[in-house]
Amino acid sequence: MATSEDSLTAKDTVKPTAATARYARKKLAIVAAASGILNRDGIKGMTLANVAASVGLITTSVTYYFKRKEDLAVACFLEGIAQFDALITQALQESDARSRLRRFLDLWLDLNRRIAAGDGHPVPMFNDIRSLQRPQRTVVVDAYMRFFGKVCQLFGDDEFPWLDDNNRRSRAHLIAEQIFWTVAWLPRYDVEDYDRIRDRMFDLFACGLAGTGREWNPVALSLQDILAPTEPQPTPRETFLIAATRLINERGYRGASVEKISARLNVTKGSFYHHNEAKDDLVVECFDRSFEAIRRIQRAVTGRAENHWWKLSTIAATLMAYQLSDRGPLLRTSALSAVPLAIRYEMVRKSNRVSDRFASIISDGIATGCIRAVDPFIAAQMLTMTLNASAEISWWVPQAPLSAATDLYAKPMLMGIFTP
Numbered sequence: 001m002a003t004s005e006d007s008l009t010a011k012d013t014v015k016p017t018a019a020t021a022r023y024a025r026k027k028l029a030i031v032a033a034a035s036g037i038l039n040r041d042g043i044k045g046m047t048l049a050n051v052a053a054s055v056g057l058i059t060t061s062v063t064y065y066f067k068r069k070e071d072l073a074v075a076c077f078l079e080g081i082a083q084f085d086a087l088i089t090q091a092l093q094e095s096d097a098r099s100r101l102r103r104f105l106d107l108w109l110d111l112n113r114r115i116a117a118g119d120g121h122p123v124p125m126f127n128d129i130r131s132l133q134r135p136q137r138t139v140v141v142d143a144y145m146r147f148f149g150k151v152c153q154l155f156g157d158d159e160f161p162w163l164d165d166n167n168r169r170s171r172a173h174l175i176a177e178q179i180f181w182t183v184a185w186l187p188r189y190d191v192e193d194y195d196r197i198r199d200r201m202f203d204l205f206a207c208g209l210a211g212t213g214r215e216w217n218p219v220a221l222s223l224q225d226i227l228a229p230t231e232p233q234p235t236p237r238e239t240f241l242i243a244a245t246r247l248i249n250e251r252g253y254r255g256a257s258v259e260k261i262s263a264r265l266n267v268t269k270g271s272f273y274h275h276n277e278a279k280d281d282l283v284v285e286c287f288d289r290s291f292e293a294i295r296r297i298q299r300a301v302t303g304r305a306e307n308h309w310w311k312l313s314t315i316a317a318t319l320m321a322y323q324l325s326d327r328g329p330l331l332r333t334s335a336l337s338a339v340p341l342a343i344r345y346e347m348v349r350k351s352n353r354v355s356d357r358f359a360s361i362i363s364d365g366i367a368t369g370c371i372r373a374v375d376p377f378i379a380a381q382m383l384t385m386t387l388n389a390s391a392e393i394s395w396w397v398p399q400a401p402l403s404a405a406t407d408l409y410a411k412p413m414l415m416g417i418f419t420p
């Protein structure tokens with residue numbers, strides 16, 4: 001007599017009918033098309049109509065699979081998380097942490113090769129997850145946290161005795177964010193360069209940027225002296241921009257509605273539009289304010305006589321302090337995915353100029369020997385993302401004090417992720 005377990009096994013092994021196979025293929029095609037649109041336009045710009053047009057269907061045909069665009073967005077995010085989960089699961093089969101990390105990078109870049117060759121569809125960026133409402137957001141966040149738990153396992157159980165839970169989580173967060181951020185700069189390279197990129201990224205992860213004999217003892221400069229020498233307190237307009245930046249970082253571009261921004265500032269919606277023609281204008285101003293803060297800190301340090309290792313670590317420590325100060329944080333780059341393309345290109349250009357200044361400091365430090373010989377461009381991109389990620393320490397490393405951000409984020413980037 002068959003047991004219930006036998007019945008379940010038999011049921012699970014029944015081959016799908018032609019109809020269900022067609023349904024699955026069409027659904028996957030819709031998700032694939034939607035993922036590309038989601039990356040380009042965010043949830044705000046993705047519609048069932050433009051997804052339908054991209055796969056040669058009418059809108060009502062798409063609603064047969066997904067009733068609302070939020071349901072389709074959830075399917076995209078879950079499918080993307082599943083792809084990353086498959087990569088990390090395979091990487092975890094390696095015998096040691098360094099091999100696991102290198103394998104993870106290799107698998108990710110190989111997936112990008114296949115996508116470039118037309119053998120796969122774009123992996124959705126997760127920038128807009130926080131724009132989702134419950135219960136959809138809960139479903140996606142739960143799936144992401146399961147993936148994140150596996151990233152934490154890259155370091156093994158007892159391979160690094162000094163690695164406490166705070167360090168494990170912050171370093172796993174760094175790895176994940178660096179992987180995701182490659183979509184911003186990887187298109188500058190040909191697929192033939194991907195092996196080199198893997199090697200350069202792994203080298204930076206494993207060994208950091210510090211030259212021989214350099215120690216970790218950065219001291220953050222006074223933000224008051226750099227950012228507000230004439231106005232100790234933020235102006236009303238800056239207070240408005242700080243609140244908007246924080247809300248966009250917390251809820252995403254779409255989740256930070258005009259109503260929510262106005263409510264946080266205790267002003268009317270009409271007052272908001274009196275000072276802002278549209279929300280896009282506000283996002284641009286928040287980005288410009290963030291870029292200016294980075295530039296001021298860079299300028300305050302680069303003109304000094306100290307060596308370039310001191311300059312790089314001091315800028316990192318000062319920007320970490322800014323992220324967690326009353327004037328912070330910086331607007332996260334995730335907001336870029338939802339703003340109109342014309343605005344996005346301009347903001348990316350400005351972001352690259354900020355990153356290029358980091359590359360210049362790194363190049364000069366390599367020339368003088370205080371910074372290791374690394375790829376300055378890739379190192380600058382990874383440093384920029386490290387600074388960006390540190391603003392979320394309360395979310396990813398909730399047990400750590402905010403004052404630990406420099407050691408939990410900047411130190412592993414500059415000294416090496418496997419270094420105590």
